[in-house]
Amino acid sequence: MKNKLNLFQKSLISVLILLIIVLLIFFNQLEISDELWNFQNIFKMSNGLSIYEDANVIVTPIFFYIGNIFFKILGSTIISFRIYNILIFAFIYFLTFKILQNLKVSKHLSFLYVSLIFLQTFSIVTAGANYNTLAIAFVLLGINLYIKNTSLIYQGIVAFLVFFTKQNIGIYYIIATIIYDLYCYKISKKFFKAQLIKLLAFIVPSSVIILKLYFDGVLLDFINFAFGGLLEFGQNNISFSASIYQVILFMASIVLYVFIILKKNGIFKEIITNEIFKILTLLIIFTCCISLIIYPIANGAHFLFAMPLHLIFIFYLLDTLIINELYGDKKYSSNTIWICAIILVAVIIRIGFNYFENIYEYSYVKDSSSPFNRVLLSNEEIEKKSVIKKYIKEKNAEGIDVIIFSYDSAISMIELKQSHGVYDLLFNGNLGFNGKEKLKNDILSRENTEFLVVTNDSDIFQQEPPEIRDFIIQNLNYKGSVWNYSVYGK
Numbered sequence: 001m002k003n004k005l006n007l008f009q010k011s012l013i014s015v016l017i018l019l020i021i022v023l024l025i026f027f028n029q030l031e032i033s034d035e036l037w038n039f040q041n042i043f044k045m046s047n048g049l050s051i052y053e054d055a056n057v058i059v060t061p062i063f064f065y066i067g068n069i070f071f072k073i074l075g076s077t078i079i080s081f082r083i084y085n086i087l088i089f090a091f092i093y094f095l096t097f098k099i100l101q102n103l104k105v106s107k108h109l110s111f112l113y114v115s116l117i118f119l120q121t122f123s124i125v126t127a128g129a130n131y132n133t134l135a136i137a138f139v140l141l142g143i144n145l146y147i148k149n150t151s152l153i154y155q156g157i158v159a160f161l162v163f164f165t166k167q168n169i170g171i172y173y174i175i176a177t178i179i180y181d182l183y184c185y186k187i188s189k190k191f192f193k194a195q196l197i198k199l200l201a202f203i204v205p206s207s208v209i210i211l212k213l214y215f216d217g218v219l220l221d222f223i224n225f226a227f228g229g230l231l232e233f234g235q236n237n238i239s240f241s242a243s244i245y246q247v248i249l250f251m252a253s254i255v256l257y258v259f260i261i262l263k264k265n266g267i268f269k270e271i272i273t274n275e276i277f278k279i280l281t282l283l284i285i286f287t288c289c290i291s292l293i294i295y296p297i298a299n300g301a302h303f304l305f306a307m308p309l310h311l312i313f314i315f316y317l318l319d320t321l322i323i324n325e326l327y328g329d330k331k332y333s334s335n336t337i338w339i340c341a342i343i344l345v346a347v348i349i350r351i352g353f354n355y356f357e358n359i360y361e362y363s364y365v366k367d368s369s370s371p372f373n374r375v376l377l378s379n380e381e382i383e384k385k386s387v388i389k390k391y392i393k394e395k396n397a398e399g400i401d402v403i404i405f406s407y408d409s410a411i412s413m414i415e416l417k418q419s420h421g422v423y424d425l426l427f428n429g430n431l432g433f434n435g436k437e438k439l440k441n442d443i444l445s446r447e448n449t450e451f452l453v454v455t456n457d458s459d460i461f462q463q464e465p466p467e468i469r470d471f472i473i474q475n476l477n478y479k480g481s482v483w484n485y486s487v488y489g490k
Contacts, residue, residue: 009337016344020122023351025082028126029362029376032408034301035128037425039081040410042067043371044419046076052213052221056422056430058233060164060226061209063131077371085130088137093118095140096308102147103279105319108336113315115340117308122347124304132293132305135166139173140308143286146180147279152194156201163202164209167226169293176289180282224432233429237463238296246303250291253313257284260317268321276320283313370415381411384483388412388452391482395450404452405469406485407461427463440471451476452485459484 030036041055045068051057057064067084074080093114100110124133142158155177163170177198185191213219260280264272272280287309294302355376363379365372389412392402403423404412413424422431422439431439443451453469460466476488 006337009341012341013337013344016341016348020344020347020351021086023348023355024086024122024125025079026374027351027355027376028082029355029358029378030078030372032381032411033128035078035081035085035126036408036410038063038067038128038131039078039371040414040424042071042081043076043414046071047417049419050216050218052218052225054419054421056225056425056432058225058229058430059131060167060170061213061222062161062165063134066134077373078375079373081128082126085126085128085133088130088134089121089125091137092121092133092140092308095137095144096312099140099144099147099312100316102144103316105316109319109323112336112340113311113319115343116315117311119343119347120307120311121304122351124301127301129301131166132169132302135162135169135173136290136305136308138162138165139169139286139290142173142177143282146282152197153201156198157205159198160202160205164206169290172289172292173286176286179289180285183281183285184278221432225430228433229429229431229435232431232435234296236428236465239462240298242294242298242300242303246300246307249307249310249314250303253284253287253310256314256317257281271321280313280317283309283316287313372411372415377411381408384408385411385415387483388485389416392416392418399448400489401446401449402452403449404485405464405472406452406454406459407464426465426468427461428465429463431465436465436468439468443468443472444475447490450479450487450489452482452487455481455484455486 041051041057042064044055045051045064049055051061051064067081070084071080074083096117097110097114100113101107105113124130138158138161142155142162145154145158159170159174159177162173178195181191181194185194210219213222257280260268260272260277264277287306290309291306293306361378362376363382365375365377365382367373388404392412393416395402403420405423405426407425407427409424413419422435426439451472453472454460457466460469472488473486476490479487479489481487
């Protein structure tokens, strides 16, 4: 009877997970956000263009290189991109499970904790800025290697993977490894030897990437976009929109660690052994360093990117202090699986509710030639892209190029398979060093070109530089309007 129940539970969990994957792919609306913009960058690569030269990508390239491989295998569609993002998150959850297992957390409780982390983070599975998530996955890989006490050569390789997936997270990861090595070795020959080993292991694969960028002819563009606009990005995009709940979870891990330090030799003397305290210290160092990812855009998504680290710390601590103390080696098999099933059902209900809540505002794109085929898009955007595409095709036939200065330009440009480089994502910090001045000169030098800029100030996206729009309006001639755009040219 017990074996039959276990088989039923495993089958139920498998079906629920499969259903969630289908819902995430086909029942999530395509928003004008990071999912669209990063899809556009990989879509350009799949059509023979180069990031950094033809797409102003401002992060290091591993996420895009891997994505391009996926597109070659599965096709250059938004569906393929969503599958790619789902696999990245599956990697996150798998590594989280392995970390908990290596920390001696029971198998069933580990699965429960991973389910709770999934409950917190499922909303960003198709967020699209998942170079952050892939970098976090590599961070978890590095933490797991530290727990297993493997060679420091692997830490150098992991540092390379993190840095060349997202440069700022890579820097935070390297800082975390140095702090943890200081904790372990103090200032000693062993410490400096460890840093040298990691540095050499970092340099070798980094040289391969740099050589690839050089032979692709985009090394200078890579330096310009990935590093030249960092200061401008930080200065112009500072915002805070995270929930109080997320902030509390972030602070909880730090407060709990401080509490452990204060009580380690008191009420927790018999529970918090030196080995457990070392693990807690490892987790909190990486958690605090990687949490710097929330700067400068401290929104809900950026908090969620770092959330698995906080929750791993909290779950491991609570498991050590409470679960083991109260229940010891008691098995949790049946009840734990049922709780996991309930969590997965809750996720399904939430995705379904979001779908039915907006069911009259969105429709499936029904065009087998479109990269957006079989994906939900707002009815307004479907109609808008049809009008804009028709307008651009007519102007192209007259020998006039059309550049859309708007955050939603990708909807039309992707289907037309056209690229205008930095104009396709004209955001603060996305233009490289002194990018705005270069852009103004380029605008004035263009012949037979029309610029579409939003007519109303209220339609300007928060990350778009309004001075570029104003420059176009003040220096070019008004030629009419199409949809919500005003048309300007020489």
